[in-house]
Amino acid sequence: MKPGYYFWSGDIAAAEGAIFAGCRFYAGYPITPSSEIAERMALRLPQVGGKFIEMEDEIGSIAAIIGASWTGEKVMTATSGPGISLMNENIGLAAMTEVPIVIVNAMRGAPSTGLPTLVGQGDLMQAKWGSHGSYEIISLYPDSVQETFDLMVDAFNYAEKYRVPVLFLIDGMLAHMYEKIYVPPEDAVERIERKRPTKPPGEQLIYEPDEDLIPPMPRIGEGYKIHASGLTHNEKGYPELTPQAQERLIRRLNDKIRKHAEEIWKVEEYRTDNADVIVVAMGSNARAVRTAVDEARKEGIKAGLLRPITIWPFPYKYIEKYAVDYIVAEINYGQIYHKVKEYASGNVELLPKMGGELHTPQEILHALRRYKK
Amino acid sequence: MISAGKKSTMELLREEVESLLRIDRLPHVWCPGCGIGITLNAFLRALIRAKIDPNKTVVVSGIGCTGRAAGYVNMDSFHTTHGRAIPFAVGIKFARPELNVVVFSGDGDLFAIGGNHFVNAARRNHDILVIAVNNFTYGMTGGQHGPTTPTGAYTTTTPYGNPDRPFNIPHLAISLGAPYVARWTTYHLMQLQNSIYTALHRKGFRVIEVISQCPTVYGRRNEMKSPLEMMEYFRKFSVRKDDATFDEMELTYNGRIVVGVFRDVQGIPTYEERYNDIIRRAQK
Ligand SMILES: Cc1ncc(C[n+]2csc(CCOP(=O)(O)OP(=O)(O)O)c2C)c(N)n1
Ligand code: SF4
Ligand SMILES: [Mg+2]
Numbered sequence: 001m002k003p004g005y006y007f008w009s010g011d012i013a014a015a016e017g018a019i020f021a022g023c024r025f026y027a028g029y030p031i032t033p034s035s036e037i038a039e040r041m042a043l044r045l046p047q048v049g050g051k052f053i054e055m056e057d058e059i060g061s062i063a064a065i066i067g068a069s070w071t072g073e074k075v076m077t078a079t080s081g082p083g084i085s086l087m088n089e090n091i092g093l094a095a096m097t098e099v100p101i102v103i104v105n106a107m108r109g110a111p112s113t114g115l116p117t118l119v120g121q122g123d124l125m126q127a128k129w130g131s132h133g134s135y136e137i138i139s140l141y142p143d144s145v146q147e148t149f150d151l152m153v154d155a156f157n158y159a160e161k162y163r164v165p166v167l168f169l170i171d172g173m174l175a176h177m178y179e180k181i182y183v184p185p186e187d188a189v190e191r192i193e194r195k196r197p198t199k200p201p202g203e204q205l206i207y208e209p210d211e212d213l214i215p216p217m218p219r220i221g222e223g224y225k226i227h228a229s230g231l232t233h234n235e236k237g238y239p240e241l242t243p244q245a246q247e248r249l250i251r252r253l254n255d256k257i258r259k260h261a262e263e264i265w266k267v268e269e270y271r272t273d274n275a276d277v278i279v280v281a282m283g284s285n286a287r288a289v290r291t292a293v294d295e296a297r298k299e300g301i302k303a304g305l306l307r308p309i310t311i312w313p314f315p316y317k318y319i320e321k322y323a324v325d326y327i328v329a330e331i332n333y334g335q336i337y338h339k340v341k342e343y344a345s346g347n348v349e350l351l352p353k354m355g356g357e358l359h360t361p362q363e364i365l366h367a368l369r370r371y372k373k
Numbered sequence: 374m375i376s377a378g379k380k381s382t383m384e385l386l387r388e389e390v391e392s393l394l395r396i397d398r399l400p401h402v403w404c405p406g407c408g409i410g411i412t413l414n415a416f417l418r419a420l421i422r423a424k425i426d427p428n429k430t431v432v433v434s435g436i437g438c439t440g441r442a443a444g445y446v447n448m449d450s451f452h453t454t455h456g457r458a459i460p461f462a463v464g465i466k467f468a469r470p471e472l473n474v475v476v477f478s479g480d481g482d483l484f485a486i487g488g489n490h491f492v493n494a495a496r497r498n499h500d501i502l503v504i505a506v507n508n509f510t511y512g513m514t515g516g517q518h519g520p521t522t523p524t525g526a527y528t529t530t531t532p533y534g535n536p537d538r539p540f541n542i543p544h545l546a547i548s549l550g551a552p553y554v555a556r557w558t559t560y561h562l563m564q565l566q567n568s569i570y571t572a573l574h575r576k577g578f579r580v581i582e583v584i585s586q587c588p589t590v591y592g593r594r595n596e597m598k599s600p601l602e603m604m605e606y607f608r609k610f611s612v613r614k615d616d617a618t619f620d621e622m623e624l625t626y627n628g629r630i631v632v633g634v635f636r637d638v639q640g641i642p643t644y645e646e647r648y649n650d651i652i653r654r655a656q657k
């Protein structure tokens with residue numbers, strides 16, 4: 001895209017942001033409210049020499065992007081709740097075999113088919129815990145069309161750098177909302193590529209990590225004779241079905257993210273200085289909170305907003321930083337609330353909403369008034 | 374006469390086959406007398422004869438006894454999730470059409486849990502060779518019945534005989550327009566190897582079904598305790614009929630096995646070729 005101003009929905013911004021970040025391979029299966037991402041990719045990818053394929057289902061879609069990622073491409077798929085549920089087994093495969101992939105989840109009212117066209121935030125825990133086993137992924141969640149575009153570059157950079165699936169959350173509101181957005185010049189951002197092997201084929205062990213705990217990643221067809229398996233494996237990539245190999249591998253897969261958590265954290269702190277009460281809110285739900293915080297301040301309530309943009313790994317130090325009472329406003333019946341409770345020193349109140357609509361500024365303000373000192 | 378120090382053709386071939394195996398991973402997990410090794414051997418020999426660069430060849434497997442094949446080939450190889458070998462391979466092939474992509478997996482993996490992918494990948498005519506080892510059962514999990522278990526067969530989940538009806542795999546593949554469709558048994562060593570060799574030179578979604586013995590969990594429940602008895606069955610009951618009708622291709626319990634090359638047509642554009650046109654149009 002030429003640099004300049006555009007009027008885009010969150011879905012279009014997600015697709016364009018991905019292309020801007022270097023994504024050249026997309027496989028997907030349509031589902032509201034993410035379908036426009038697939039439509040945009042179908043239109044745009046072949047224009048830039050990329051590939052788009054509509055698969056038979058979400059399981060096939062994620063399998064295809066994992067395969068394609070091994071050829072060296074930056075890859076993406078997009079879906080919503082029911083599709084994410086289907087993808088979870090292969091999210092585990094990508095985590096276990098350390099394949100960079102980006103998955104967009106446009107969250108809608110859930111569980112099950114729920115509210116296909118309306119907003120929800122019920123997949124926050126699933127993003128982290130959806131597949132079986134103990135593993136780490138990275139999850140990001142913007143609150144505007146502009147941030148969706150910009151954050152896509154980070155999503156691909158993280159996926160490539162840490163060789164990990166990145167779950168890029170948006171929500172039904174953001175997906176379909178149109179806003180003015182600025183596309184910067186091509187060279188205005190840094191794009192990270194996965195580490196390449198430094199040793200020639202034969203000498204490079206496929207899963208031998210460097211000091212940063214991340215192994216370099218060869219491409220298919222370069223002679224490295226890659227073997228990747230979802231079975232517990234050793235540095236050669238060969239299955240090794242022992243508690244010792246499991247301990248080594250699973251610990252490293254988790255630590256490679258945990259040890260870099262602070263580099264991955266992105267958080268917006270809005271009027272949190274000297275606050276007595278801070279609302280934790282994410283995605284499009286944070287927009288009403290910002291308005292409510294401004295109103296509350298006018299009424300003499302020292303309120304603030306803490307908006308995790310990085311949802312996983314959870315930016316807990318930001319919670320620990322403030323000795324305040326927290327209100328967690330989320331469009332589910334209590335998910336990130338539990339994380340905040342784990343790290344807060346003061347009171348933590350849950351302000352839930354089951355889905356279909358966001359909090360209104362009045363609802364937030366009403367809650368904040370209880371904290372007037 | 375073979376003089377001392379000079380290697381026989383057999384020895385040379387053996388060395389070549391070994392170079393395509395991850396020798397450091399042996400011994401393999403397969404039972405003595407299992408047909409999967411025979412099939413893998415046929416594939417590797419065909420690859421050698423076809424002079425295809427192993428560095429440009431990718432083997433993708435799902436989960437199962439057959440799925441372990443990817444772990445033994447000394448090429449880029451992927452042991453994926455149960456049923457997902459085909460879409461994984463589709464991603465590789467579509468991203469890099471110059472690679473030679475082979476799916477090597479079991480009947481349950483490809484036709485039960487992965488059936489939807491098989492059907493749709495065949496329909497789209499992706500340029501992939503599928504070697505489907507049909508041992509009539511889920512070997513890895515202990516011999517339950519699957520989508521290819523003949524009606525009447527005894528398995529751990531059909532203790533009174535199988536009420537279910539098996540897939541007619543060649544029929545299925547042909548109905549989807551797959552350009553190369555063949556069936557052999559592990560008894561048909563040379564025919565199988567020749568067929569893989571031919572298929573390696575063809576384009577599009579190529580399917581080779583290999584009827585294979587699983588003496589350990591299937592044969593012994595179905596009057597064929599030893600690998601030899603199963604091979605005897607394959608020898609005695611198979612007939613070659615390239616122009617077999619769909620009914621003739623149907624497999625019955627311990628009945629006749631019609632083998633052959635049922636379809637071999639050329640010139641059907643692959644998905645990858647058709648997408649090249651899309652790129653041209655998009656960039657106009
Ligand atoms: C999602 C999922 N379901 C079930 C299993 C258990 N499982 C492993 S292999 C297998 C069947 C394999 O049968 P087949 O593909 O015919 O291979 P074979 O072992 O006979 O070669 C099953 C059911 C699994 N690994 N993953
Ligand atoms: S269980 Fe059957 S299919 Fe599996 S290795 Fe043994 S003989 Fe082969
Ligand atoms: Mg089987």
